[in-house]
Amino acid sequence: MLKFLARRALLAVLVMLTVLTISFALTRLSGDVAVAMAGPQATQQDVDTIRKAYGLDRPLTVQFVSWVADVASGDLGRSYLYHAPVGELIRSRLPVTLTLGLTGLVIALCLALPLGIVAAMNEGRVLDRGIMMVAVLGQAMPSFWLGLLLVIWLGVKWQLLPISGVETWDGYVLPGFVLAFSAVPALMRLTRGGMVDALASDYVRTARAKGLTRFSVVMKHALRNAAMPVVAVAAVQLGFMLGGSIVIESVFALNGVGYLAWESISKNDFPVVQAVVLFLATIYIALTLLADMFNAVLDPRLRIS
Amino acid sequence: MPEAPLLDVRGLRVRFNAQVEAVRGVDLTVERGQTHCVVGESGCGKSVSSLAVMGLLARGAKRSAAHMRFDGQDILGLSDTALQRLRGDRMAMIFQEPMTSLNPAYTIGSQMAEALTRHRKVGKQQALDRAAELLTKVGITAPGLRLAQYPHQLSGGLRQRVMIAMALMCDPELLIADEPTTALDVTVQAQILRLLRDLQAELGLAILLITHDLGVVARIAHKVSVMYAGEVVESASATDLFAAPRHPYTQGLLGCVPIPGKIKRGDPLGSIPGTVPRIADGFTGCGFRDRCAHAMPQCAVSVPQRDDGAGHRHLCHLS
Numbered sequence: 001m002l003k004f005l006a007r008r009a010l011l012a013v014l015v016m017l018t019v020l021t022i023s024f025a026l027t028r029l030s031g032d033v034a035v036a037m038a039g040p041q042a043t044q045q046d047v048d049t050i051r052k053a054y055g056l057d058r059p060l061t062v063q064f065v066s067w068v069a070d071v072a073s074g075d076l077g078r079s080y081l082y083h084a085p086v087g088e089l090i091r092s093r094l095p096v097t098l099t100l101g102l103t104g105l106v107i108a109l110c111l112a113l114p115l116g117i118v119a120a121m122n123e124g125r126v127l128d129r130g131i132m133m134v135a136v137l138g139q140a141m142p143s144f145w146l147g148l149l150l151v152i153w154l155g156v157k158w159q160l161l162p163i164s165g166v167e168t169w170d171g172y173v174l175p176g177f178v179l180a181f182s183a184v185p186a187l188m189r190l191t192r193g194g195m196v197d198a199l200a201s202d203y204v205r206t207a208r209a210k211g212l213t214r215f216s217v218v219m220k221h222a223l224r225n226a227a228m229p230v231v232a233v234a235a236v237q238l239g240f241m242l243g244g245s246i247v248i249e250s251v252f253a254l255n256g257v258g259y260l261a262w263e264s265i266s267k268n269d270f271p272v273v274q275a276v277v278l279f280l281a282t283i284y285i286a287l288t289l290l291a292d293m294f295n296a297v298l299d300p301r302l303r304i305s
Numbered sequence: 306m307p308e309a310p311l312l313d314v315r316g317l318r319v320r321f322n323a324q325v326e327a328v329r330g331v332d333l334t335v336e337r338g339q340t341h342c343v344v345g346e347s348g349c350g351k352s353v354s355s356l357a358v359m360g361l362l363a364r365g366a367k368r369s370a371a372h373m374r375f376d377g378q379d380i381l382g383l384s385d386t387a388l389q390r391l392r393g394d395r396m397a398m399i400f401q402e403p404m405t406s407l408n409p410a411y412t413i414g415s416q417m418a419e420a421l422t423r424h425r426k427v428g429k430q431q432a433l434d435r436a437a438e439l440l441t442k443v444g445i446t447a448p449g450l451r452l453a454q455y456p457h458q459l460s461g462g463l464r465q466r467v468m469i470a471m472a473l474m475c476d477p478e479l480l481i482a483d484e485p486t487t488a489l490d491v492t493v494q495a496q497i498l499r500l501l502r503d504l505q506a507e508l509g510l511a512i513l514l515i516t517h518d519l520g521v522v523a524r525i526a527h528k529v530s531v532m533y534a535g536e537v538v539e540s541a542s543a544t545d546l547f548a549a550p551r552h553p554y555t556q557g558l559l560g561c562v563p564i565p566g567k568i569k570r571g572d573p574l575g576s577i578p579g580t581v582p583r584i585a586d587g588f589t590g591c592g593f594r595d596r597c598a599h600a601m602p603q604c605a606v607s608v609p610q611r612d613d614g615a616g617h618r619h620l621c622h623l624s
């Protein structure tokens with residue numbers, strides 16, 4: 001178990017280093033940052049001043065090393081747009097994004113798991129086909145469109161739920177649902193696939209031969225084995241939800257990390273862009289690591305090898 | 306008047322879809338405390354018959370029978386719940402694949418315990434105690450350690466012993482064993498067979514054993530049914546069947562077993578030409594006729610059931 005974890009952690013560190021390099025390179029590759037920051041009216045002198053002030057006149061390697069060193073000591077740099085430490089910016093917006101992502105994940109799992117299980121138990125029948133068809137339609141539907149539809153019907157026409165802001169808890173329902181919607185098809189298909197295999201397995205036949213109830217056979221013996229790929233993908237989906245909530249946050253006017261990322265990219269606030277990319281990647285890596293650990297709990301075979 | 310058999314199946318049929326009938330009118334009886342072996346090639350319907358008795362057929366398979374009685378009780382018309390209560394309690398089953406028949410995600414102890422807690426009002430600890438006791442009985446040392454282990458930590462032979470111990474949790478009257486030794490090493494096979502025989506003597510178990518191995522039959526069977534293409538073509542006491550096989554297929558099967566001393570090194574091994582046919586609807590006559598050396602024109606029309614009055618029955622025009 002320790003060896004397993006150590007290997008996973010080492011892998012995570014390597015991925016981290018790669019992300020650091022890429023996020024640094026991307027902001028530098030997208031053009032001369034100093035020129036972009038100075039704006040179209042700036043003189044060459046302004047540009048030079050900015051370049052010096054932000055240390056952009058130093059060789060790239062020096063910039064990279066000093067940035068990595070800063071990041072390692074917890075300093076993510078300063079936003080030139082907000083004139084505030086980037087770490088603080090992210091921290092202040094994190095609760096919104098985190099709540100939104102978790103709401104999305106919970107809604108997604110609450111829909112995907114039962115639907116996948118029911119589909120698997122009725123494999124090949126009308127119910128199964130119906131569920132799968134809805135899944136395909138769901139996968140094809142763009143989330144911004146669904147978001148707008150929900151805003152129009154549930155928010156404006158019927159006035160059931162707030163359509164923007166998160167002053168009250170129910171402000172998370174609509175955006176959470178839209179976020180979940182894109183994750184449901186994949187999670188459901190995985191659940192269904194895993195359950196179909198598990199239900200046809202020898203150990204499920206053994207469980208039935210013991211006279212266990214249908215509920216126990218399905219929920220205890222089959223689901224635990226089918227859950228592993230679902231856990232792995234759910235973790236990745238949560239990563240998507242946290243990082244990819246840009247569209248949802250702007251549709252529903254939520255001031256989260258996604259909105260910050262969009263804003264900083266469009267205003268060329270490169271310290272923020274760098275930091276947000278790094279931050280989201282870190283969350284991603286942490287989630288994957290967490291999923292690996294959770295799978296080791298589910299599957300005893302992973303614990304030794 | 307002899308006691309009614311523990312398991313009494315008449316005219317069992319299993320159909321997988323509109324075209325294929327895998328089991329075509331099989332009769333099986335298992336007496337209390339005895340072993341009834343069902344022998345046959347792959348695809349003859351022997352495993353399907355045993356699964357049909359347990360009500361464990363895959364979805365889509367349909368079973369029917371003239372009657373199917375367990376201890377005098379009709380089990381054909383039982384509801385799912387009633388059948389669940391019977392399974393694992395009074396009739397238990399072990400399978401061919403010990404490597405995959407245990408759930409990889411749960412410990413041996415938890416899987417064994419739930420067999421008892423499902424059917425009896427006992428606590429988890431009591432169930433674990435019972436499991437440890439049975440593991441010892443099936444010849445597993447350090448049962449306490451084994452109970453805490455996961456299936457992947459055990460060898461195939463150990464896992465089959467665990468399966469047997471698990472099947473015995475509720476003290477069943479009938480044990481159905483579907484090729485329990487096929488996936489195991491020869492030495493382990495012999496151990497498992499000896500174990501089954503000892504358990505039978507000790508607990509008075511009735512065993513329905515499915516196998517393709519006549520060596521297994523010779524060691525353990527009281528009664529034998531030979532299946533071919535979904536039918537029982539011959540059924541007799543083990544001594545009768547080995548001494549005087551009547552059906553050409555049984556004779557062929559016995560001819561395939563090399564006997565040391567009788568067959569010289571380098572002699573060709575016996576075999577039956579051809580394979581088990583898929584029997585489509587509307588088939589008449591004898592399923593074996595295409596592979597039979599004694600086939601006659603009337604074999605394509607019908608096939609009589611012959612009975613010598615002493616429990617030796619076979620399906621053939623030849624007597």
